[in-house]
Amino acid sequence: MFEKILIASRGEIALRIHRACHEMGIETVAVHSTADSEAMHVRLADEAVCIGPPNPAESYLNMPAILSAAEITGAEAIHPGYGFLSENARFADIVAEHGITFIGPSAAHIRLMGDKIAAKAEMRRLGIPVVPGSDGPVTNDADARRIADDIGYPVLVKASAGGGGRGMKVATSAANLSAALSTARAEAAASFGNDELYIEKYLAKPRHIELQVLGDSHGDAVHLGERECSLQRRHQKVLEEARSPVLGAAERKQIGDIVVRAMAEFGYLGAGTIEFLYEDGAFFFIEMNTRLQVEHPVTEAITGLDIVREQIRIADGQPLGYAQKDVTFNGHAIECRINAEDPKTFAPSPGRVTDYHPPGGLGVRVDSGLYAGYRVPPHYDSLIAKLIVHGTSRDECLMRLRRSLEEFVIGGIETTIPLHQRLIADPEFIAGDFHVHWLEQAMTNWG
Numbered sequence: 147m148f149e150k151i152l153i154a155s156r157g158e159i160a161l162r163i164h165r166a167c168h169e170m171g172i173e174t175v176a177v178h179s180t181a182d183s184e185a186m187h188v189r190l191a192d193e194a195v196c197i198g199p200p201n202p203a204e205s206y207l208n209m210p211a212i213l214s215a216a217e218i219t220g221a222e223a224i225h226p227g228y229g230f231l232s233e234n235a236r237f238a239d240i241v242a243e244h245g246i247t248f249i250g251p252s253a254a255h256i257r258l259m260g261d262k263i264a265a266k267a268e269m270r271r272l273g274i275p276v277v278p279g280s281d282g283p284v285t286n287d288a289d290a291r292r293i294a295d296d297i298g299y300p301v302l303v304k305a306s307a308g309g310g311g312r313g314m315k316v317a318t319s320a321a322n323l324s325a326a327l328s329t330a331r332a333e334a335a336a337s338f339g340n341d342e343l344y345i346e347k348y349l350a351k352p353r354h355i356e357l358q359v360l361g362d363s364h365g366d367a368v369h370l371g372e373r374e375c376s377l378q379r380r381h382q383k384v385l386e387e388a389r390s391p392v393l394g395a396a397e398r399k400q401i402g403d404i405v406v407r408a409m410a411e412f413g414y415l416g417a418g419t420i421e422f423l424y425e426d427g428a429f430f431f432i433e434m435n436t437r438l439q440v441e442h443p444v445t446e447a448i449t450g451l452d453i454v455r456e457q458i459r460i461a462d463g464q465p466l467g468y469a470q471k472d473v474t475f476n477g478h479a480i481e482c483r484i485n486a487e488d489p490k491t492f493a494p495s496p497g498r499v500t501d502y503h504p505p506g507g508l509g510v511r512v513d514s515g516l517y518a519g520y521r522v523p524p525h526y527d528s529l530i531a532k533l534i535v536h537g538t539s540r541d542e543c544l545m546r547l548r549r550s551l552e553e554f555v556i557g558g559i560e561t562t563i564p565l566h567q568r569l570i571a572d573p574e575f576i577a578g579d580f581h582v583h584w585l586e587q588a589m590t591n592w593g
């Protein structure tokens with residue numbers, strides 16, 4: 147087993163990885179920008195190396211600086227967390243070339259799944275149902291029009307290199323298809339440096355349901371059940387739960403079997419997430435994330451498995467050591483993503499945290515690097531805490547969430563806690579009656 151791991155990330159996820167390492171007796175190296183010198187992930191790590199200025203391009207995305215930090219400290223492996231370099235195939239390659247283990251899948255798999263057109267083709271080949279759409283890139287308006295006519299409007303124009311909901315535009319008819327294509331193309335070029343586009347059927351009321359998978363280097367794969375991630379704003383997840391309130395046992399088994407068979411054939415290594423849209427009883431693949439997800443704790447709560455520990459064990463060459471039938475599910479779990487943002491306008495709200503009191507008690511987990519006196523820097527993602535509750539049922543989770551949100555004190559900055567309080571009081575949410583476009587519509591009704 148590794149003796150020292152470098153964590154190439156920041157914030158709550160860097161802390162999360164540090165915790166798994168220390169439970170396994172592994173020392174940690176934090177890397178940080180000058181804006182994060184006082185961050186909790188830096189304070190708790192065994193060693194810390196400053197890798198550059200606040201701008202992520204010069205620090206958390208700075209490959210030479212991160213590799214030097216690994217070499218200087220003698221780290222044998224690098225955990226990339228999520229975001230930053232976690233889905234950068236070139237980084238995975240370079241890490242391996244330096245004789246360091248990248249804690250994640252092969253660079254080839256990262257590269258393939260990072261190209262959403264290629265990913266869909268591969269999933270189709272592996273027997274996974276995909277969203278109807280163009281089989282390859284759309285290069286001109288005439289082709290796009292023909293494909294859109296074929297699948298029927300509305301259609302969604304998406305970026306092949308897409309992520310974070312950027313480069314996505316809906317066209318409701320042939321009249322606004324050209325405009326959707328040119329806006330999406332410009333956004334994709336600016337965000338990803340790659341303007342390749344493809345077209346999908348735009349589903350009216352789908353749910354976002356994803357499966358967590360693990361594969362080892364001995365050819366075995368399991369799934370850890372599904373997560374329901376339909377509560378979204380601007381295509382970004384706000385609240386997630388496991389399991390989905392709408393799936394029945396037969397459907398679960400069917401999609402689980404398909405995914406596990408596909409991952410074993412694919413030879414996938416480590417933790418990954420297969421994302422689907424689910425509508426009228428059918429699953430449609432949209433993308434695979436080849437990394438740890440923000441929402442992984444809800445799966446940990448109901449399976450009792452530490453997913454980061456599993457990632458590290460797998461990267462070390464160990465077999466999973468359990469089969470699908472050994473993975474059991476206990477109760478229900480819900481996660482609220484708490485952002486440093488105005489809960490109404492969503493304007494970022496960085497600054498000094500004056501008071502901090504996280505909730506506790508039975509079935510409550512808070513993953514956060516906050517403390518009183520900490521200054522939330524303005525340079526990074528606004529996620530500052532994740533509140534995860536676990537209970538025997540969804541109702542019990544809602545009860546627990548209500549009192550935990552009430553208890554949570556984060557003073558000095560605005561947070562999205564009030565948004566979650568409003569959301570979990572909504573009768574449609576309580577009934578489990580929602581889809582991916584629901585939250586934005588509901589928010590306009592709340593006023």
Ligand code: ADP
Nearest residue numbers: 308309310311312346347348349354381432582
């Ligand atoms: P990204 O990688 O940018 O996050 P995804 O393909 O994962 O993009 O999609 C993000 C979200 O966008 C989905 O969870 C869903 O809400 C919405 N979405 C994506 N594809 C479709 C579609 N074909 N129809 C309707 N909504 C979609």
